[in-house]
Amino acid sequence: MYEGKILKFYREKAKITQEQLGRGICSVTHISKIERGLTEYSPEITMLLAQRLNINMEQETANLINLKKKLDQWHEMIISQDYSSATTIYDEFQENEMIIISEYYLYYLLLKGIYHLKQGFIKEAGTLIKTLQKKRNKLNNYEENLMKHVLGIYFMMTDDHLKSIHLLKSIQFDIYSNALVYYDLAAAYHHIHSPVLAYYYGEKALNAYKKKNYFLGVIDTENLMLIEVESGQHRNFKETKEQYQDLIRLCDLCNSPDKKGKILHNFAYEHLKRKKYHEAGKLYKASMDLKEKKSNIYLLSLEGYVRCANEGDFLEKDQLISLIEEGLSIASEIKEPLYNHVFLLHYYTIFDQEKQYYHYLTEKALPYFKEHGFFVTMKRYEKELFNYFLKTEQWERAVQTADYIINKVDDTYIF
Numbered sequence: 091m092y093e094g095k096i097l098k099f100y101r102e103k104a105k106i107t108q109e110q111l112g113r114g115i116c117s118v119t120h121i122s123k124i125e126r127g128l129t130e131y132s133p134e135i136t137m138l139l140a141q142r143l144n145i146n147m148e149q150e151t152a153n154l155i156n157l158k159k160k161l162d163q164w165h166e167m168i169i170s171q172d173y174s175s176a177t178t179i180y181d182e183f184q185e186n187e188m189i190i191i192s193e194y195y196l197y198y199l200l201l202k203g204i205y206h207l208k209q210g211f212i213k214e215a216g217t218l219i220k221t222l223q224k225k226r227n228k229l230n231n232y233e234e235n236l237m238k239h240v241l242g243i244y245f246m247m248t249d250d251h252l253k254s255i256h257l258l259k260s261i262q263f264d265i266y267s268n269a270l271v272y273y274d275l276a277a278a279y280h281h282i283h284s285p286v287l288a289y290y291y292g293e294k295a296l297n298a299y300k301k302k303n304y305f306l307g308v309i310d311t312e313n314l315m316l317i318e319v320e321s322g323q324h325r326n327f328k329e330t331k332e333q334y335q336d337l338i339r340l341c342d343l344c345n346s347p348d349k350k351g352k353i354l355h356n357f358a359y360e361h362l363k364r365k366k367y368h369e370a371g372k373l374y375k376a377s378m379d380l381k382e383k384k385s386n387i388y389l390l391s392l393e394g395y396v397r398c399a400n401e402g403d404f405l406e407k408d409q410l411i412s413l414i415e416e417g418l419s420i421a422s423e424i425k426e427p428l429y430n431h432v433f434l435l436h437y438y439t440i441f442d443q444e445k446q447y448y449h450y451l452t453e454k455a456l457p458y459f460k461e462h463g464f465f466v467t468m469k470r471y472e473k474e475l476f477n478y479f480l481k482t483e484q485w486e487r488a489v490q491t492a493d494y495i496i497n498k499v500d501d502t503y504i505f
Contacts, residue, residue: 092155094124094126094127095154095191096145096147096154096188097139097140097143099191101125103187108121108122109121111143124139153186154191157188157198160182161194161197161198163179164205165204167179168204168205169307170304170306171208171306171310176205180202180205183198196225196229196233197236199218200236200237201236203215203218203219204236204270207240212247222237231262231265235262239266239271239274241257242255242261242271242278246274246278251278252282254278258271258278267298268298269298269299269307270307272291272294273291273292273295273299273307276289276290276294276295276314279291289315292311292315296311306344309341309346309349309353310349312333316330316333316334317356320360330360334357351377351378351381354373354376355377358374358394358395365402367401367402367404368404370398374391374392374394374395378391378395383420384420384424385424386426389417389420389421392416393429393432395413396414396433396436399413400440414433414436414437417429417432417436418437427458427462428459428464431455431459432455434455448478456471456472
């Protein structure tokens with residue numbers, strides 16, 4: 091079964107004809123039938139052909155037979171967030187020229203798509219998806235459902251959350267199910283501000299992660315579920331603090347500083363919401379210390395720190411200016427216009443330049459937020475603008491602004 095594919099692959103790689111390969115061993119017709127799997131052939135012939143191609147047929151056949159097992163292991167590594175091992179396997183597959191002739195080639199491309207998406211390589215994933223769409227009629231039932239998972243993640247990462255949910259919900263869970271697909275469904279519902287369904291699928295993900303002791307997935311899921319619970323009313327903050335502290339301890343046990351940074355950030359925001367500015371500031375600072383400085387998530391926490399320091403009045407003006415300038419510098423270096431706008435707004439606030447602030451907000455910042463889909467950031471500033479229009483008795487503009495203030499998920503969290 092595999093020998094013919096292997097011989098054809100290495101013959102074409104060596105750039106020799108069927109006649110050249112079979113010379114003195116067997117006919118061109120026999121070679122053709124062997125390569126197409128249309129005839130029985132003796133082990134002696136395949137051994138001679140393999141020797142001419144300078145390959146170990148037994149080893150090459152074993153590699154193809156074991157490919158499915160290795161792909162399944164790679165999938166589990168991605169689900170469990172063991173990205174160090176997953177990257178090692180990915181590199182091995184990149185060097186494995188035989189994978190293209192395997193019956194599992196499309197399965198490989200699908201897993202490669204999920205791997206790229208979970209690593210944040212959206213452009214690479216998009217290119218893969220275009221290739222897979224052309225071959226979609228060749229997918230088996232399992233692969234078709236995996237394809238829906240890949241597309242669901244892709245559309246969620248490109249902010250088309252309704253399309254993401256439609257695809258993820260259409261998955262046949264009796265054929266394809268795992269902790270990651272339930273987590274992604276929970277995250278998609280979180281994005282459209284549907285806490286009940288986000289919590290429901292989060293619970294499914296959590297049970298699946300716990301069943302396999304995938305603790306990094308447990309951290310992410312409990313973090314997400316805690317955010318959903320916090321979206322409710324009249325919650326006991328003591329209970330919230332205990333849950334966040336438990337998650338922080340779990341991050342330490344798993345030696346996961348990146349996840350700890352996210353948890354600390356969210357814990358800080360819970361304090362900021364309750365106007366506990368000093369406590370929030372300490373947590374934002376601790377979160378920043380665990381992050382790569384030249385990154386979006388660092389800027390998100392830095393912005394939170396500036397915000398609570400200003401509202402809580404626990405830093406001097408020159409210290410705040412220094413932090414804002416740091417944010418502007420990083421935003422410029424990593425080409426992140428979102429935070430360039432946000433930190434400039436903080437700059438106008440620090441200097442009490444109300445007129446310049448609202449001019450910049452209406453003419454520059456809000457149009458950018460809207461055009462690029464930062465709807466929650468837009469909502470935060472639209473509320474502020476709405477109050478400003480009321481204060482200055484600009485009633486018509488206040489009504490127009492109110493149209494934008496709709497239910498959106500709060501993107502000041504990280505999950």
